[in-house]
Amino acid sequence: MADPIKVYPPKPSHVYFYATCLVDMFYPDAGMAGIQLLEREGIRVIFPEDQTCCGQPAYTSGYHDEARAVARAQLDLFPEDWPIVVPSGSCGGMMRKHYPGLFRNTDQETKAAGIAARTWELTDFLLNVCHIKLEDLGEPTNVAMHTSCSARREMGIAEVGPRLIGQLNNVNLVEQVRAEECCGFGGTFAVRHPEISGAMVSEKVDTLTDTGAGAFVTTDCGCLMNIAGFAEKNQKPLSGQHILSFLWERTNPGKGDNS
Amino acid sequence: MTQAPHHTDVREFHPRARAAIADPKIRKNFRKAMDGLITKRKDAFEGWDLEALRDLGANIRLRALANLPDLLEQLEKKLTENGVKVHWAIDGDEACRIIRDICVARNAKTVIKGKSMVTEEMELNHYLDDHDIEALESDLGEYIVQLAGETPSHIIMPAIHKNTGEISELMHEKTGTDLSSDVEYLTASARQQLREKFMNADVGVSGVNFAVAETGTLCLVENEGNGRMTTTVPPCHIAVTGIEKVVGNLEDVVPLLALLTRSATGQHITTYFNMISGPRKPEELDGPEEVHLVLVDNGRSSIYQDDELLDTLRCIRCGACMNHCPVYTRVGGHTYGTTYPGPIGKILMPHLIGLDEGRHLPTASSLCGACGEVCPVKIPIPDLLVRLRQESVDGDKLNPAKVRGHGAKRGTLEALVWRGWSWMHARPGAYRLGTTVASRLRRLQPGKLGGWTRYRTAPKLAARTLHERMKERGQ
Amino acid sequence: MNSRDTILQRLRERSGGKLNQPECDFSVLERPSSSVAERVEQFQKIIESVHGEVHRCTPESWIAQLAGILSSRGARNLLIPAAHQIGQALRDSGRDDLPELLIYDEPVRSWQAHMFNEVDASITSTRGGIAETGSLILWPTPDEPRLMSLVPPIHVAVLEASGLYTTFHEAMRVQNWKSGMPTNALLISGPSKTADIEQTLAYGVHGPKELIVLVIE
Numbered sequence: 001m002a003d004p005i006k007v008y009p010p011k012p013s014h015v016y017f018y019a020t021c022l023v024d025m026f027y028p029d030a031g032m033a034g035i036q037l038l039e040r041e042g043i044r045v046i047f048p049e050d051q052t053c054c055g056q057p058a059y060t061s062g063y064h065d066e067a068r069a070v071a072r073a074q075l076d077l078f079p080e081d082w083p084i085v086v087p088s089g090s091c092g093g094m095m096r097k098h099y100p101g102l103f104r105n106t107d108q109e110t111k112a113a114g115i116a117a118r119t120w121e122l123t124d125f126l127l128n129v130c131h132i133k134l135e136d137l138g139e140p141t142n143v144a145m146h147t148s149c150s151a152r153r154e155m156g157i158a159e160v161g162p163r164l165i166g167q168l169n170n171v172n173l174v175e176q177v178r179a180e181e182c183c184g185f186g187g188t189f190a191v192r193h194p195e196i197s198g199a200m201v202s203e204k205v206d207t208l209t210d211t212g213a214g215a216f217v218t219t220d221c222g223c224l225m226n227i228a229g230f231a232e233k234n235q236k237p238l239s240g241q242h243i244l245s246f247l248w249e250r251t252n253p254g255k256g257d258n259s
Numbered sequence: 260m261t262q263a264p265h266h267t268d269v270r271e272f273h274p275r276a277r278a279a280i281a282d283p284k285i286r287k288n289f290r291k292a293m294d295g296l297i298t299k300r301k302d303a304f305e306g307w308d309l310e311a312l313r314d315l316g317a318n319i320r321l322r323a324l325a326n327l328p329d330l331l332e333q334l335e336k337k338l339t340e341n342g343v344k345v346h347w348a349i350d351g352d353e354a355c356r357i358i359r360d361i362c363v364a365r366n367a368k369t370v371i372k373g374k375s376m377v378t379e380e381m382e383l384n385h386y387l388d389d390h391d392i393e394a395l396e397s398d399l400g401e402y403i404v405q406l407a408g409e410t411p412s413h414i415i416m417p418a419i420h421k422n423t424g425e426i427s428e429l430m431h432e433k434t435g436t437d438l439s440s441d442v443e444y445l446t447a448s449a450r451q452q453l454r455e456k457f458m459n460a461d462v463g464v465s466g467v468n469f470a471v472a473e474t475g476t477l478c479l480v481e482n483e484g485n486g487r488m489t490t491t492v493p494p495c496h497i498a499v500t501g502i503e504k505v506v507g508n509l510e511d512v513v514p515l516l517a518l519l520t521r522s523a524t525g526q527h528i529t530t531y532f533n534m535i536s537g538p539r540k541p542e543e544l545d546g547p548e549e550v551h552l553v554l555v556d557n558g559r560s561s562i563y564q565d566d567e568l569l570d571t572l573r574c575i576r577c578g579a580c581m582n583h584c585p586v587y588t589r590v591g592g593h594t595y596g597t598t599y600p601g602p603i604g605k606i607l608m609p610h611l612i613g614l615d616e617g618r619h620l621p622t623a624s625s626l627c628g629a630c631g632e633v634c635p636v637k638i639p640i641p642d643l644l645v646r647l648r649q650e651s652v653d654g655d656k657l658n659p660a661k662v663r664g665h666g667a668k669r670g671t672l673e674a675l676v677w678r679g680w681s682w683m684h685a686r687p688g689a690y691r692l693g694t695t696v697a698s699r700l701r702r703l704q705p706g707k708l709g710g711w712t713r714y715r716t717a718p719k720l721a722a723r724t725l726h727e728r729m730k731e732r733g734q
Numbered sequence: 735m736n737s738r739d740t741i742l743q744r745l746r747e748r749s750g751g752k753l754n755q756p757e758c759d760f761s762v763l764e765r766p767s768s769s770v771a772e773r774v775e776q777f778q779k780i781i782e783s784v785h786g787e788v789h790r791c792t793p794e795s796w797i798a799q800l801a802g803i804l805s806s807r808g809a810r811n812l813l814i815p816a817a818h819q820i821g822q823a824l825r826d827s828g829r830d831d832l833p834e835l836l837i838y839d840e841p842v843r844s845w846q847a848h849m850f851n852e853v854d855a856s857i858t859s860t861r862g863g864i865a866e867t868g869s870l871i872l873w874p875t876p877d878e879p880r881l882m883s884l885v886p887p888i889h890v891a892v893l894e895a896s897g898l899y900t901t902f903h904e905a906m907r908v909q910n911w912k913s914g915m916p917t918n919a920l921l922i923s924g925p926s927k928t929a930d931i932e933q934t935l936a937y938g939v940h941g942p943k944e945l946i947v948l949v950i951e
Contacts, residue, residue: 019725021684025694026718028725035729047729050687058677060626062648062668064655066681073685105657153628182585186625193273193623194710195280199589200625201714229715288932295933311762318756325753328745347738399939400930416930423932446928446936453940458850474915484884484926484941491880491918492846502741509912513903514763524929527780528867530941532921540917544879545842556737560744566751 003156008128009083009118014044015125016077016084020091021053022221023242030221030242034087034122037248041130048077056094059102060187068102075103075111083129084119087244089151089219090187092121097154123219123243124157127164136168138250142213144174145243146204146227148220149182161219161243168250176207185226201230209238217243267410267596269612272619279590285420289591292419296582299525300633307517316518317637320573323506327563330472330505331554337475341537343550351381354555358383358464358497361551362392365495367461373481373489374398375466376414376576377501377555380598380611383464394464397453397485399446406433412592414599415523415578420591453485463489463547467500468519468575469512470552477552478512479533480520487533496547498535502554503563503572515575518635522579558611558663565661567646571606573636578603580630580640586623595620602630606643613664614651621647694724763903765866773865773898774949780868784924785937787946796948797824800890801831803946804855807888809833813849813856817877820859820892842881849881855888862897864905869923870947871905873916880918889942891922895951 015038023031035045051074059067074095078084086092096119103112126132145161152158165173184190184200191197204227208216214237218224221242228240279285304312323330335345348354362370370387372378372394384394384405396405400417404410406429411417418426423440430436436448465486469478477498479486490496506512520526539546562568581587581601592600597608597620605624609617621644630640649655652674653666660666683689701720708717735743768776778788791799804812811834815821824835836853838845858878861871870891874880883889899905902921906912911919926941937943 021694024725025697025720028721028723028728031725032728045734047734049726049730052684052687052690055684058681060645060648061673061677062621062645062650062652062654063674063677063681064649064658066654066677068657069681070684073687149625149627149629153632180629182625182627182629184585184625186627189622189625191710193276193586194713195277196586196589196623197625197710198714199280199286200585225718226715229711229718232716233712233714292933308762311759315758315760315762318758321754321756322758325755328742331742331745347736347741349737349740353737397940398930399928403930416933418930419933421932423934426931442931442934442936445931446939450939454850457940458846473912476915476919482926483928483939485939487880487884487920488940491884502745509915510760510903510906511758513901513906514760516902517763528869528921528923530784530922530924530926532869532923534915534919535917536915536919537917542876543874543917544838544840544876545846545881546879546917554741556741556744560741563745564749566753569750569753 006156011129011131012043012082014046014080014082016082017045017047018051018054018084018086018091018095019047020086020088020221022225023087026225027221027242030245031087033242033244033248034085036252037126037132037244038085038130041126041132043130046082051077054091054094056091057187059094059098064102071099071102072108075108075115078115081118083125084115085122085125086119087122087219087242088221089121089148089155089157090222092119093150093154095119121151121155121157121219123164124155124160127160132164134164134167134247134251136170136250137253138168138170140170140172142172142174142211142215143246144176144208144211144213144216146183146208146216146218146223147179148218148223151219152180161217164243164247165217171250174211174213176211178207183223183227185222187222190226201226205231205234205236205238209236214238216240217246219243269596269608269616269620270618272594272596272623275594275596276590276623279594284422285591286589288420288422289588292416293582293588296525300522300579300582303521303525303527312514312518313635313637315514316635317573319506319511319515320575320636323511324503324563324569324572326507327503327505330507331502333472334470334475334505337472338552341475343475343537343552346551346553348553348555348557350557351555354381354499354553354557355383355386357553358499359387359390359392361495361497362387362462365461367495368392369456369460370394370462370464371456371460371489371493372396372401373463373465373479373486374401375464375499376598377466377499378464379411380557381555395456395460397457397489399449399483402449402453403429406430410593410598412600413578413581414576414603420593457488457492460493462495462497463493464497464499465489467498467504467552469515470500470505471509471512472505473508474536476509476534476536479535480516480529480531481533482530484531487531490533490535491546494547495549495551497551497553499553499555502556502559519575519577522577522633522635561663562610568610568643568662570638571610571643573638574603574607575636576603577635579633579635583629583633585625585627585629602640606640606647609647609662609664614647614662615664615667617664618651618668621651691726695727698722698724760903763901765900768865768900770895770898773900774895774951776865777863777868777898778949781924781945781947784868784927786868786924787944789946789948791948791950793950796892796950797827797829800857800948801829803890804833805831807855807944809854809888811836811852811854813838813853813882813886815858815878818859820857824857838879842879849885853886855890856882856886857890857892858883860891860893860897861909862899862905863893864900864902864921865898866901867921867923869902869921872920872922874918874920883920883922884941887938887942888944888946890946890948892948892950895949
């Protein structure tokens, strides 16, 4: 699943920022935080205006013609050989692991493979390409990390979030039991099999609240909507945030550009 | 939950899942069992280069599959030289007939069985019963399940859905044992009941874990000793296997055995590793005088046609996938309604029963990938699930679907939805317009969104999309 | 066309592409070399962890140790090999603290019921063992039939310490199994057990309840 050996590029002058449709529509603050974190590292962030969606929802539903049509429209957005950074393990995984197969035996096979090879999840990029050093300006707090299944198993970045949080001196990272177990989002799975998904997210919220942290962070908006949404509906003492928003808030003096 | 196998409608997955989720006993029994198996497996692989071992396991299985027809012929040749009679069955029904014919030729009235999932697949016990031949399960878990009139809920631990109290009541009711939660007592009672059966059975039927072509050897793993009993005491032994279980060389079984027992139950090795290469020789004092092997296709040669789907046949039936599956842990094995439950069931059963009947199997997964991560032979299970979803809806004109029952789940409404979604998302202008409008109208967003809002609040559209904010920034 | 030909044809005329023959690297099975003493220790540790019992003996002491073990279990009899020197040595020992020694040398039908119901213990030789998994290697013979190590509730196995291999792969290779397999070859790694009742371990389900290994050093 994840690459056996990852070869990171050297820190570039420019990157393409691929927001993902969920960040674009529901969590733009997280996207902005990611862009600002990159710019603070001295990187010029290019935001291709014509970006829409990586195609994953149709892909995992089996509608590959439709997924391919949408993915095709993304392939021309990255003409320069710059890294493509994505604030999502799941969409990053779609592009990195599944684009090559989706375009096999088509004219775009080579282009898709090239794009796949330079796609990076954003926190992974910050840590292992930018070698970011975070200075914590916030008050002491506890937080739990929810690593999405795609971040863990497709992108192989389970240790990235904890290491970044570990750089924040006033943040205590607590670990929930059965951390590797899925939160039950699974894209359309949550609506096709609502009771099973509901049972999974219920237990995930329980294990997170049991840490006593009161808050969790994650790289994936799907998981975020799922876990935070359940907690909110059932009045559980747990709030969630995209990890990029969290990292920006902790390290940015003053109000910054987000909620 | 009891289901008579003939009458289980695989399509009724949703109501069974709902019932299982709401059943605290199922939730508790399975959670406890799976947690234990997950930990045991992890501990058992301590000190191993697990990735290298899995690579070896995967490569041995792939190499065998690449040579499958030649290896099957070699296996047949060696077994025949060794005195074993080899039979070939196109499907489960033919396999049942072959077994029945062997029994009839020997005037056999009772069959004792070692654990064999392929014989569950072909519903052998029911078939023999219909033909006045008694088939009795000897593996303790299978014995319990048979007493209850149920099917196994896990491929390695068939009675995993039952706790001690339930088993005690069952044995009391069916066999007259005392109501006791003493596991030693219950086990000793079962031992006593089954000893008699072993001694008097006419035929022993077993599965096969690995069939070695090089030497004509059938390998079986077990802890109880009933497998050795079944393959040694009755005067006739019939081994049954799917055609994909063959490996080329004797040494191939060593890493596969190391992977199998640790992945299944966290054991370094099972109590017995039983390697059978022929019937009793004239000078030997025990063992069956007749040994048969039935090779069963039952849809496997169809799977074999496709380069991607062929990976399904690597499976060594360890059960690790279901042990680690968050869906299986919550709904239990019977919810699937199929011989093989869990992730392997979801990728295998559609080929055996068709994607029409198996329509809910490929979607009953969040694609978390825990199964693929632990599979000892590295079957890319999530990728195969996505492939089967595509087959279910005839979703790829470039790679036309071919699995039996393909397209059964393609619904006009859903196809239209994805068509529309694709139209909009392939056109940047339309997308930006649509998302901007949605953000402006966000207060009109419906509060109820079906299955989602049953458990969670609805996702909140932002006041301005990131696109808009980037435009303001001049990017 | 019969089923055999149909199946083989379907497999040979498959529609997909050519299938790779991946290299199979067995080096992951290798273990560093170890002394006999280390192997005995590893073997003992593992088989004891699954309720196997190990007694360290010398060629001079094993019979006396055996007598003690069987008397402590109240064994009324002991099924022994007819021809193997283990059997010879036991018969020649002339000890009165050994239980009744039994030999079967007729086909199973005539003694099966007796073995199932009346025999308390058996003793067999082994073809060595495997330290890594705590396993005994047995190739049953006409002299030591298959049921001997399966039916009686106590199975005593005699293992020469020098016959311990580190891994199964090593044993298979050194003993050259692929050149000819017997009717039945076995690895026995403990007494019979099950965890089918709520994952609670219980011993002596169908096979022996006790596996006692005499390691001759």
